[in-house]
Amino acid sequence: MSSAIEVAGLTKRYDDRTVVDAIDFSVGHGECFGILGPNGAGKTTTLEMIEGLRRPDGGSVSVLGSSPWPRDTTLLRRIGVQLQASAFIEHLSAIQQLHTVTDLYGVPTARAVEVLAQVGLADAADRDVDALSGGQRQRLSIACALVHHPEVLFLDEPSAGLDPVSRHNLWDVVRSVRSDDTTVVITTHHMDEAEQLCDRVAIMDRGEILAIDTPAELVRQLDAPTRLMLPPDAMSIDDARHIDGVESVEHDAGALTLVTRRAADSIQALAAVGSLDGLQVRSGTLEDVFITLTGRHLGDQAEETA
Amino acid sequence: MRAWWSLSKAMFKGLLADKTALFFYFLFPLMFLVLFGLLLGSSTTSKVTIGVTGDGPLIRALPAKVVTTKHYDTFASAVDAVRKGDIPAAISERGDVVELRYSATDQVAAGTVQGIVQSVVGEANVQVSGRPPQFTVRAAQVEDESFQPIQYLTSGLLAWAIAMSAAFGAAMNLVIWRRNQVLRRLRMSPVSPAAVVGARIGVSLVVAIAQAAVFIGVAMTPAFGLQLRGSWWLALPLLVAGTLAFLAIGLLVGSFARTEEAASAAVNLIVLPMAFLSGVFFPIDGMPDWVQDVSWLMPMRHLSSGLLDVLVRDATIGSVLVPMGVLLGFAAVVTLIATRVFSWDT
Numbered sequence: 001m002s003s004a005i006e007v008a009g010l011t012k013r014y015d016d017r018t019v020v021d022a023i024d025f026s027v028g029h030g031e032c033f034g035i036l037g038p039n040g041a042g043k044t045t046t047l048e049m050i051e052g053l054r055r056p057d058g059g060s061v062s063v064l065g066s067s068p069w070p071r072d073t074t075l076l077r078r079i080g081v082q083l084q085a086s087a088f089i090e091h092l093s094a095i096q097q098l099h100t101v102t103d104l105y106g107v108p109t110a111r112a113v114e115v116l117a118q119v120g121l122a123d124a125a126d127r128d129v130d131a132l133s134g135g136q137r138q139r140l141s142i143a144c145a146l147v148h149h150p151e152v153l154f155l156d157e158p159s160a161g162l163d164p165v166s167r168h169n170l171w172d173v174v175r176s177v178r179s180d181d182t183t184v185v186i187t188t189h190h191m192d193e194a195e196q197l198c199d200r201v202a203i204m205d206r207g208e209i210l211a212i213d214t215p216a217e218l219v220r221q222l223d224a225p226t227r228l229m230l231p232p233d234a235m236s237i238d239d240a241r242h243i244d245g246v247e248s249v250e251h252d253a254g255a256l257t258l259v260t261r262r263a264a265d266s267i268q269a270l271a272a273v274g275s276l277d278g279l280q281v282r283s284g285t286l287e288d289v290f291i292t293l294t295g296r297h298l299g300d301q302a303e304e305t306a
Numbered sequence: 307m308r309a310w311w312s313l314s315k316a317m318f319k320g321l322l323a324d325k326t327a328l329f330f331y332f333l334f335p336l337m338f339l340v341l342f343g344l345l346l347g348s349s350t351t352s353k354v355t356i357g358v359t360g361d362g363p364l365i366r367a368l369p370a371k372v373v374t375t376k377h378y379d380t381f382a383s384a385v386d387a388v389r390k391g392d393i394p395a396a397i398s399e400r401g402d403v404v405e406l407r408y409s410a411t412d413q414v415a416a417g418t419v420q421g422i423v424q425s426v427v428g429e430a431n432v433q434v435s436g437r438p439p440q441f442t443v444r445a446a447q448v449e450d451e452s453f454q455p456i457q458y459l460t461s462g463l464l465a466w467a468i469a470m471s472a473a474f475g476a477a478m479n480l481v482i483w484r485r486n487q488v489l490r491r492l493r494m495s496p497v498s499p500a501a502v503v504g505a506r507i508g509v510s511l512v513v514a515i516a517q518a519a520v521f522i523g524v525a526m527t528p529a530f531g532l533q534l535r536g537s538w539w540l541a542l543p544l545l546v547a548g549t550l551a552f553l554a555i556g557l558l559v560g561s562f563a564r565t566e567e568a569a570s571a572a573v574n575l576i577v578l579p580m581a582f583l584s585g586v587f588f589p590i591d592g593m594p595d596w597v598q599d600v601s602w603l604m605p606m607r608h609l610s611s612g613l614l615d616v617l618v619r620d621a622t623i624g625s626v627l628v629p630m631g632v633l634l635g636f637a638a639v640v641t642l643i644a645t646r647v648f649s650w651d652t
Contacts, residue, residue, distance in 0.1 A: 051494065053651070073496035081494045087487035089316045091323045103312035104495040144491070 004029045004152055004183040005050060009059030012045050019045050021207040022059060029151075032174075032184040034198035036191065036286060038298050042207040043187035047156050050185070051081050064151060077105065080150030082158060085137040088129040094140050095125040098147060105148040112147065119143045119173050135166030142173055152183045159193060171196055189298050191286035203290060210293045215286055222292055224284030226263035228270070229255040231278045244269040255280075309497045313505035317479060321509065327474070331513060332520060335467035338587070339459055339521060343530045346455035354418050355393050357384035362399030367426045381405065395419040455589075456532050457618045458610075460525040462586035465610035467517050468545065469552040469577050472510045476556025477569040479506060484651065485565070493650045507553060514549045515542075522617070532617075540616040540626045547633035548609040552577075554640035561648040580606050608632045 005027040012020040020042045027033040035043045048054040050061050052068025061068060066075045088097050098112035116122055119139040145153060159167040174197055188194055194201045195215045202212040211218060234256050240249045245262035260266040270276055290298050355374045358365055359381040378384035384396035385407045394415035395408040406423055408416035432439050483489045492502060525532035555576055563569035583600060584607040590598055601607040612629030615621040
């Protein structure tokens, strides 16, 4: 088996709207693969078709060599799906949820405590699920997906509704999972999440995949300039224009921005003038890649295709 | 097996935490039992009351089993009471004449009183004449098929309670788990649908047996005085069949209902009219013929009459087979429809 997941010509239509339009990609074993796009791009529908929750209207999906549709319990034992934070049985504590999952998968009961510790919820084991915070519920949700040592883990917008600290905690959990050689597929509309976690990223918008590559390569192909941001009163605009390598200068109440394609030279020139205080360097990001490909921001809602 | 046990425990825990459900499955029908049981007592009809002024041999000859006499000081006040509708008739014995005044509003009671008084007077005439009467009446009691109120109340209300808990339990469970995506979690695990449905069946059966124990226990207290026949243990297989039939209705509603409100409304719409048409609250014998015929289409009628047979009449296994067959057949058909309509997700 060469790939963990193979997707070819995958299509899904609702009424006369094509939400997923003949997309192709493959995911290698042990890889962390991200699908990055705005809300409404078709990411969740794509993931649901790969998980076997929805039936494709066209194309094919293969997960670990099998088709996920119709429901295949042998394959289900080998994949883990993180569900949204409400998918817990009422009136059970965190550890009781996990015990139920160990029973559903037929794995040793001891896995519940192990996986709870893995996601950092050991202290909250006996707390009722309703008493957990949003971040804790997301981590419990991942725990439920890990109980049975899946070979492939699916995460759909795993940091939705989380504060920054919780998001970073969650990323740590995902990184720890990867050390087990688990294949991970993530959908997200946060570029930093894709950049931080994923080996390769597919940029998706309006049902189509526009680019697939490593985050670094996607940005490199942009040939985007680096933006050097200084405090607004660091120097005059004129002086800024004369710094080595600077192509243009932007000035507003918040910052003085020097746009350059020779970042090293420009930074050296700034150092020579002694103006490195408060410097922020912003290179091309996946957001820039998205804007270049679509003309819109990741935060925008995808417009409905006719 | 582990999955079935685990899901059963989870469902049971959910039930115990749901105070509203516990109220509606146990306390609510029990309230009806107590209320109706006390109201209706052990008699089916009440005696006729006749207002009486003075005394005399004819008045004393009125049959005490059927007639209650109420004394008035003057005949005028007794007639006044008739006019007001307090009593259906009033009599006064004056020498050889019995003055009888009756009300036009309650024809049946008035006719009953006239009949009784005429027969008392006629009997007295025959005795006084000394001649042997030409016509005689031979009266004997037939085998009585009618029941004491507590008997049909217990079986009827128990059937209703079982129907409610089985149908609501299954429907709400399904809808809630679909809405909060627990069903999706189950679908994405290797669990079999049989384990999920089996867990629901197990929990509903435990509830049904508990309901039966509580109901029959209360009905057997001296206040209500229900006496069980030897065939009462046949109620168990009947309970199982009844639970399955109404669980199937719950599964059907839960398969297509999207919200708890819709599920609740749908179950009520099915179970409540069925309860009225099955003779649960009012004895079915008192209803028009067409209602009695239609009632045999209702699974609840079969359940309640089956329970009546095994609890109160000496029933054989044979007499339980028909209601069980109907209930199980109903369960099978409705479950089949439910599986066609079922969806894991909203």
